[in-house]
Amino acid sequence: MRWTHTFVPTLKETPADAEITSHKLLLRAGLVRKLTGGLYTFLPLGLRALRKIEQIVREEMDRAGALEVAMPCLQPPEIWQQSGRYVSAAEVLYHAHDRAQKEWVLGPTHEEVITSLAAAEINSYRQLPKNFYQITVKFRDEIRPRFGLMRAKEFIMKDAYSFDATDEAASASYQKMYDAYTRIFARCGLKTVAVEADTGVIGGKFSHEFMVPAETGENEVVYCESGRYAANIEKATSQGPLVPTPKIPVPATPxxxxxxxxxxxxxxxxxxxxxxxxxxxxxxxxxxxxxxxxxxxxxxxxxxxxxxxxxxxxxxxxxxxxxxxxxxxxxxxxxxxxxxxxxxxxxxxxxxxxxxxxxxxxxxxxxxxxxxxxxxxxxxxxxxxxxxxxDLRTVQAGELCTATGQPLKIRRAIEVGHVFKLGTKYSEKLRAFFLDEQGRSQPCIMGCYGIGVTRTLQAVIEQCNDKDGILWPPSVAPYTVCVTPLNVAAGSAAMNWAERIYTELTAAGVDVILDDRDERPGFKFKDADLVGFPLRVSIGEKSLAKGEVEIKPRGGSVTPVTAEEAVAKVLALLDPRK
RNA sequence: CGGAGCGUAGCUCAGCUUGGUAGAGCACCAGCUUUGGGAGCUGGCUGUCGCAGGUUCAAAUCCUGUCGCUCCGACCA
Structure with a gap:
């Protein structure tokens, strides 16, 4: 891709309505633009990064045996009434009406839809286990959208739903997703921590959230430095308050x-x-x-x-x-x-x-x-x-870990994924039953597994940046290499080499952007740093006089290489990371 | 939903207290110079001062309402 052909509206100044680093960089690097509060347009580079995350998710879900489907966003309210969530999730539901004044809801999630599908199509234990997933837009009437893509009214989520015949099988499905999530976030270049999560009114022990530690996160994680315990503060327990509760002799009456x-x-x-x-x-x-x-x-x-x-x-x-x-x-x-x-x-x-x-x-x-x-x-x-x-109290930092006896710490984090063993709540209410080996009718045992894809994108930026801009992990960078000729005049030596390197890298399957703008070098360097391409190949007359070009990893230092070997060097640098 | 702040050029913001011709920097356009880390000079373009109503000879400025955005809070008795 040529810079002059694509659309990268970078901003030198910080937009006034962005508060946290990742939100500022999303805007400054020309990745997204706000339509209105909680609603964003993805620009070409932002979309490329998003698609790369989606593809990683897709590959790992497929590897884990999940099946991609696509469910409607527009949903009949009846299934929400059946599950009981028409009332219990009323606050987040967007409503729509058609010309006949029939009501619809915009899906904030898809348990009801997938369970309806299972109710209709899964009749026998022989059809189980099954795990369906999709990557699609969700709509939630957020009480307060904030921080750009972090909490939006409309966002892209990967959601998966497993159906099993037995509790053991359901636990195995859960573990598969847990493992897949670990791989997904690692491939995205994110440091995540899996923490025990609140299971809410459904109860049970099987729920983990995948958290990206960040001061700007909206969640609090309680953890033991031993690594043996980590939990969302909504779920976390400890040995109790540090100061013991008084149990002292008292008079006969209060x-x-x-x-x-x-x-x-x-x-x-x-x-x-x-x-x-x-x-x-x-x-x-x-x-x-x-x-x-x-x-x-x-x-x-x-x-x-x-x-x-x-x-x-x-x-x-x-x-x-x-x-x-x-x-x-x-x-x-x-x-x-x-x-x-x-x-x-x-x-x-x-x-x-x-x-x-x-x-x-x-x-x-x-x-x-x-x-x-x-x-x-x-x-x-x-x-x-x-x-x-x-246990009704909130754990405080410094209390002792029930597992290790060490003091617990608390830090903020961004929730990017959640795996949850649902049990039979939805399968019972929406009649997703199958016949087991003995011919008995049983509700499917379900699990649900979400990844906030757009939030993950922003979490990557929140975690990978410096004062100059984003430092994309190569796996999710919109372009992996930025080729920067310092003289773009047609026929100039710099441009000739730039075109050649660009063509050869592209032919080798690398995502390359050629910064063919007729701008001063400093201007182009600043932009490349801001957008955060993992590698930059700079081609100027000075180096070329020595037959050299320069390769600079984002955040690293310049390495001169001969122009002839530039492509091979770039490929070698990218390979171990891919 | 409660509280606070902010809405003026594409962006960042000044002007508002004390009413009197709409401003700066950046961006953009033209020209010249420049060319290895967001260049310089000259000239130019750019506005429903969020919207509506009111007060006034006169409103970006004062008043009322409204919409939007940002932040904080939305159990801590």
């Missing part, structure tokens, strides 16, 4: 004391009260499927909503409004507690879920369910009726 104006853990920790946060019980009230529940964590702990969702078996819950709370408990947030003696009437019947860190706690302080009053000398086992104990 004591009510006045705390006028005190409505926060922090305020109660201040003089004159001086109740350390870890001596307090934080009482949170949620409305889950229109029923109130009390959730207790230690005062210095953060409730982990993902864990609560798992416990409740639904993600359909929200913090109760102050009026709702007052109506039920007779007090406002800040004065709430779960001490049985303070829960009158119907409130006494509300479920109380308590975090494990509170187990056996004695000598705690909590709200008295009377505005402006708290109770101290509270002993959990004596004074509260806990419906269920569960």
């Amino acid at each position: 004591e009510k004391f006045a705390t006028p104006g005190v409505a926060t853990i922090d305020a109660l920790a201040q003089p004159p009260y001086g109740v350390a946060p870890h001596h307090q019980i934080k009482t949170l009230i949620f409305l889950a499927e229109s029923k109130l529940v009390l959730v207790l964590v230690r005062g210095d702990d953060q409730l982990n909503e993902a864990k609560l969702a798992g416990l409740l078996g639904t993600s359909q819950f929200r913090p109760a409004e102050p009026e709702e709370i007052f109506g039920a408990l007779g007090a406002h947030p800040g004065s709430l507690g779960a001490v049985a003696a303070t829960l009158a009437g119907p409130a006494a019947a509300l479920p109380v879920y308590a975090d494990e860190a509170l187990r056996g706690a004695a000598g705690m302080t909590t709200g008295a369910n009377e505005d402006g009053f708290h109770l101290r000398h509270v002993a959990i086992d004596r004074d509260l009726q806990v419906t269920k104990w569960a």
